[in-house]
Amino acid sequence: MDWQGQKLAEQLMQLMLVIFGVVAFITGYVLGSFQTMMLIYGAGVVLTSLIIVPNWPFFNRSHLKWLDPSEVEKHPKPQRSNFGPMKKASKK
Protein backbone atom coordinates (compact mmCIF):
# COMPACT_ATOMS: atom_id res chain seq x y z
CA MET A 1 0.00 0.00 0.00
CA ASP A 2 1.53 3.29 -1.08
CA TRP A 3 1.48 6.64 0.73
CA GLN A 4 -1.61 7.97 -1.01
CA GLY A 5 -3.30 4.60 -0.47
CA GLN A 6 -2.64 4.78 3.26
CA LYS A 7 -4.12 8.25 3.49
CA LEU A 8 -7.12 7.15 1.43
CA ALA A 9 -7.62 4.06 3.59
CA GLU A 10 -7.57 6.03 6.84
CA GLN A 11 -9.95 8.73 5.61
CA LEU A 12 -12.26 6.21 3.97
CA MET A 13 -12.39 4.17 7.19
CA GLN A 14 -13.28 7.15 9.36
CA LEU A 15 -15.87 8.44 6.92
CA MET A 16 -17.55 5.07 6.44
CA LEU A 17 -17.72 4.23 10.13
CA VAL A 18 -19.13 7.62 11.08
CA ILE A 19 -21.73 7.46 8.31
CA PHE A 20 -22.75 3.93 9.27
CA GLY A 21 -22.95 4.99 12.90
CA VAL A 22 -25.22 7.93 12.10
CA VAL A 23 -27.42 5.89 9.75
CA ALA A 24 -27.66 3.04 12.26
CA PHE A 25 -28.62 5.34 15.11
CA ILE A 26 -31.26 7.24 13.14
CA THR A 27 -32.78 4.03 11.75
CA GLY A 28 -32.81 2.37 15.15
CA TYR A 29 -34.31 5.38 16.87
CA VAL A 30 -37.01 5.88 14.26
CA LEU A 31 -37.96 2.18 14.19
CA GLY A 32 -37.59 1.97 17.96
CA SER A 33 -35.37 -1.07 17.61
CA PHE A 34 -32.01 -1.31 19.32
CA GLN A 35 -31.32 -4.58 17.54
CA THR A 36 -31.75 -3.01 14.09
CA MET A 37 -29.27 -0.32 15.06
CA MET A 38 -26.68 -2.88 16.13
CA LEU A 39 -27.20 -5.00 13.01
CA ILE A 40 -26.79 -2.03 10.68
CA TYR A 41 -23.68 -0.85 12.47
CA GLY A 42 -22.25 -4.36 12.62
CA ALA A 43 -22.81 -4.77 8.87
CA GLY A 44 -21.15 -1.40 8.36
CA VAL A 45 -18.08 -2.44 10.32
CA VAL A 46 -17.79 -5.71 8.38
CA LEU A 47 -18.16 -3.92 5.04
CA THR A 48 -15.63 -1.28 6.03
CA SER A 49 -13.13 -3.89 7.14
CA LEU A 50 -13.52 -5.74 3.84
CA ILE A 51 -12.73 -2.52 1.98
CA ILE A 52 -9.99 -1.17 4.22
CA VAL A 53 -8.03 -4.09 5.60
CA PRO A 54 -6.99 -6.07 2.48
CA ASN A 55 -4.36 -4.50 0.25
CA TRP A 56 -6.59 -3.81 -2.75
CA PRO A 57 -5.02 -2.67 -6.04
CA PHE A 58 -6.66 0.77 -5.88
CA PHE A 59 -4.55 1.58 -2.85
CA ASN A 60 -1.42 1.11 -4.99
CA ARG A 61 -1.99 3.49 -7.86
CA SER A 62 0.61 6.18 -7.18
CA HIS A 63 4.01 4.58 -7.34
CA LEU A 64 6.97 6.35 -5.87
CA LYS A 65 9.45 7.27 -8.59
CA TRP A 66 12.89 6.43 -7.32
CA LEU A 67 15.90 7.94 -9.01
CA ASP A 68 17.77 5.78 -11.44
CA PRO A 69 20.96 4.36 -9.90
CA SER A 70 23.03 6.10 -12.58
CA GLU A 71 21.93 9.45 -11.14
CA VAL A 72 23.96 8.72 -8.03
CA GLU A 73 27.20 8.91 -9.91
CA LYS A 74 26.32 12.25 -11.44
CA HIS A 75 25.52 13.78 -8.07
CA PRO A 76 28.07 12.35 -5.66
CA LYS A 77 27.45 12.52 -1.98
CA PRO A 78 29.20 15.55 -0.47
CA GLN A 79 32.41 14.44 1.24
CA ARG A 80 33.41 15.73 4.63
CA SER A 81 35.88 18.53 4.20
CA ASN A 82 39.34 18.28 5.81
CA PHE A 83 39.62 22.05 6.06
CA GLY A 84 36.83 22.51 8.50
CA PRO A 85 37.36 23.77 12.01
CA MET A 86 39.56 21.42 13.97
CA LYS A 87 38.56 20.06 17.28
CA LYS A 88 39.82 21.86 20.35
CA ALA A 89 41.30 18.63 21.57
CA SER A 90 44.47 19.23 19.51
CA LYS A 91 47.45 19.03 21.79
CA LYS A 92 50.14 21.66 21.88
Add this chain to the structure above:
Amino acid sequence: MHSFGYRANALLTFSITILAVICGIASFSDNFNSPSPAAQVQVLNINWFQKKPDGDDEVSLTLNISANLESLFTWNTKQVFVFLAAEYETPKNSLNQVSLWDGIIPSKEHSKFWIHTTNKYRFVDQGSSLRGKDFNLTLHWHVMPKTGKMFADNIVMSGYSLPKAYR
Protein backbone atom coordinates in the same frame (compact mmCIF):
# COMPACT_ATOMS: atom_id res chain seq x y z
CA MET B 1 -1.96 2.13 7.79
CA HIS B 2 0.98 0.47 6.11
CA SER B 3 0.24 -3.12 7.09
CA PHE B 4 -2.64 -5.53 7.40
CA GLY B 5 -2.41 -5.70 11.19
CA TYR B 6 -2.14 -1.96 11.61
CA ARG B 7 -5.25 -1.34 9.51
CA ALA B 8 -7.21 -4.03 11.33
CA ASN B 9 -6.20 -2.49 14.65
CA ALA B 10 -7.14 1.03 13.58
CA LEU B 11 -10.50 -0.17 12.29
CA LEU B 12 -11.26 -2.11 15.46
CA THR B 13 -10.43 0.71 17.86
CA PHE B 14 -12.23 3.37 15.85
CA SER B 15 -15.33 1.23 15.34
CA ILE B 16 -15.53 0.52 19.08
CA THR B 17 -15.16 4.23 19.82
CA ILE B 18 -18.11 4.98 17.52
CA LEU B 19 -20.06 2.15 19.15
CA ALA B 20 -19.49 3.70 22.56
CA VAL B 21 -20.67 7.08 21.27
CA ILE B 22 -23.81 5.51 19.77
CA CYS B 23 -24.60 3.77 23.05
CA GLY B 24 -24.04 7.01 24.94
CA ILE B 25 -26.49 8.87 22.73
CA ALA B 26 -28.98 6.00 23.01
CA SER B 27 -28.81 6.26 26.78
CA PHE B 28 -29.19 10.03 26.59
CA SER B 29 -32.29 9.66 24.39
CA ASP B 30 -34.07 8.02 27.34
CA ASN B 31 -34.26 11.45 28.97
CA PHE B 32 -36.79 12.56 26.35
CA ASN B 33 -39.25 9.93 27.58
CA SER B 34 -41.54 11.28 30.27
CA PRO B 35 -43.39 8.26 31.63
CA SER B 36 -46.85 8.38 33.18
CA PRO B 37 -47.27 5.00 34.87
CA ALA B 38 -50.33 4.09 36.88
CA ALA B 39 -50.83 1.52 39.60
CA GLN B 40 -53.57 0.36 41.93
CA VAL B 41 -53.42 -2.12 44.78
CA GLN B 42 -56.33 -3.55 46.72
CA VAL B 43 -55.94 -5.46 49.93
CA LEU B 44 -58.64 -8.06 49.39
CA ASN B 45 -58.21 -9.99 52.60
CA ILE B 46 -56.09 -10.24 55.71
CA ASN B 47 -55.56 -13.98 55.84
CA TRP B 48 -54.02 -14.11 59.27
CA PHE B 49 -52.31 -11.75 61.67
CA GLN B 50 -50.28 -13.06 64.56
CA LYS B 51 -47.41 -12.59 66.92
CA LYS B 52 -44.65 -15.05 66.16
CA PRO B 53 -43.04 -16.97 69.07
CA ASP B 54 -40.05 -14.63 68.97
CA GLY B 55 -42.29 -11.62 69.48
CA ASP B 56 -42.37 -10.18 65.96
CA ASP B 57 -45.66 -9.40 64.28
CA GLU B 58 -46.44 -11.14 61.03
CA VAL B 59 -49.37 -10.63 58.70
CA SER B 60 -50.50 -12.38 55.56
CA LEU B 61 -52.38 -10.40 52.94
CA THR B 62 -54.20 -11.17 49.74
CA LEU B 63 -53.49 -8.46 47.22
CA ASN B 64 -54.80 -7.43 43.86
CA ILE B 65 -52.11 -5.47 42.05
CA SER B 66 -52.89 -3.78 38.76
CA ALA B 67 -50.50 -1.52 36.94
CA ASN B 68 -49.89 0.06 33.59
CA LEU B 69 -46.17 0.57 33.11
CA GLU B 70 -46.18 0.73 29.30
CA SER B 71 -44.85 4.28 29.23
CA LEU B 72 -41.67 3.22 31.03
CA PHE B 73 -40.54 1.26 28.00
CA THR B 74 -38.41 2.96 25.39
CA TRP B 75 -36.34 1.51 22.57
CA ASN B 76 -33.42 1.30 24.99
CA THR B 77 -35.24 -0.65 27.72
CA LYS B 78 -34.23 -4.22 28.39
CA GLN B 79 -36.58 -4.97 31.26
CA VAL B 80 -38.28 -3.39 34.24
CA PHE B 81 -37.94 -4.69 37.76
CA VAL B 82 -40.93 -3.83 39.88
CA PHE B 83 -41.62 -4.46 43.54
CA LEU B 84 -44.36 -3.62 46.00
CA ALA B 85 -43.28 -2.50 49.45
CA ALA B 86 -45.27 -1.84 52.58
CA GLU B 87 -43.99 1.32 54.21
CA TYR B 88 -44.88 2.50 57.69
CA GLU B 89 -43.56 4.48 60.58
CA THR B 90 -42.75 3.18 64.04
CA PRO B 91 -41.53 5.08 67.10
CA LYS B 92 -38.06 3.61 66.60
CA ASN B 93 -37.71 4.06 62.84
CA SER B 94 -39.24 6.78 60.71
CA LEU B 95 -39.33 4.51 57.64
CA ASN B 96 -39.81 0.76 57.57
CA GLN B 97 -39.93 -0.93 54.21
CA VAL B 98 -41.04 -4.50 53.73
CA SER B 99 -41.03 -5.97 50.25
CA LEU B 100 -44.22 -7.95 49.68
CA TRP B 101 -44.10 -8.86 46.01
CA ASP B 102 -41.79 -8.35 43.06
CA GLY B 103 -41.60 -9.17 39.41
CA ILE B 104 -39.57 -8.70 36.26
CA ILE B 105 -41.37 -7.30 33.25
CA PRO B 106 -39.50 -8.43 30.16
CA SER B 107 -41.28 -6.38 27.51
CA LYS B 108 -43.80 -3.67 26.81
CA GLU B 109 -46.44 -6.28 25.93
CA HIS B 110 -46.33 -7.57 29.51
CA SER B 111 -46.24 -4.19 31.18
CA LYS B 112 -50.00 -3.75 31.55
CA PHE B 113 -50.96 -6.40 34.06
CA TRP B 114 -52.99 -7.31 37.06
CA ILE B 115 -52.20 -10.05 39.51
CA HIS B 116 -54.12 -11.62 42.33
CA THR B 117 -51.70 -12.93 44.92
CA THR B 118 -50.86 -13.40 48.54
CA ASN B 119 -47.73 -11.58 49.64
CA LYS B 120 -44.77 -13.34 48.05
CA TYR B 121 -42.37 -12.37 50.82
CA ARG B 122 -43.28 -12.45 54.50
CA PHE B 123 -44.64 -9.25 56.00
CA VAL B 124 -42.83 -9.32 59.33
CA ASP B 125 -42.24 -6.34 61.57
CA GLN B 126 -39.13 -6.31 63.73
CA GLY B 127 -41.14 -5.74 66.86
CA SER B 128 -44.80 -5.82 67.64
CA SER B 129 -46.03 -2.55 66.27
CA LEU B 130 -48.24 -3.68 63.42
CA ARG B 131 -51.55 -3.70 65.30
CA GLY B 132 -53.78 -0.90 64.05
CA LYS B 133 -50.91 0.43 61.95
CA ASP B 134 -51.58 2.68 58.97
CA PHE B 135 -49.28 1.89 56.09
CA ASN B 136 -48.54 2.85 52.53
CA LEU B 137 -48.14 0.43 49.69
CA THR B 138 -45.48 1.73 47.35
CA LEU B 139 -44.82 0.35 43.91
CA HIS B 140 -41.15 0.84 43.14
CA TRP B 141 -39.60 0.17 39.76
CA HIS B 142 -36.15 0.13 38.23
CA VAL B 143 -35.92 0.57 34.49
CA MET B 144 -32.97 -1.46 33.21
CA PRO B 145 -31.68 -0.11 29.91
CA LYS B 146 -29.83 -1.95 27.19
CA THR B 147 -27.08 0.61 27.56
CA GLY B 148 -26.49 3.45 29.95
CA LYS B 149 -28.26 4.92 32.90
CA MET B 150 -30.75 3.06 35.05
CA PHE B 151 -33.89 4.88 36.12
CA ALA B 152 -35.85 4.30 39.32
CA ASP B 153 -39.07 5.78 40.64
CA ASN B 154 -42.15 4.82 42.60
CA ILE B 155 -45.85 5.41 43.19
CA VAL B 156 -47.02 5.79 46.77
CA MET B 157 -50.51 4.51 47.57
CA SER B 158 -51.69 5.41 51.02
CA GLY B 159 -54.70 4.71 53.17
CA TYR B 160 -54.21 1.09 54.18
CA SER B 161 -54.43 -0.06 57.76
CA LEU B 162 -54.03 -3.29 59.70
CA PRO B 163 -56.60 -4.58 62.18
CA LYS B 164 -56.30 -3.66 65.82
CA ALA B 165 -56.26 -7.29 67.03
CA TYR B 166 -54.49 -10.51 66.01
CA ARG B 167 -56.62 -12.97 64.12
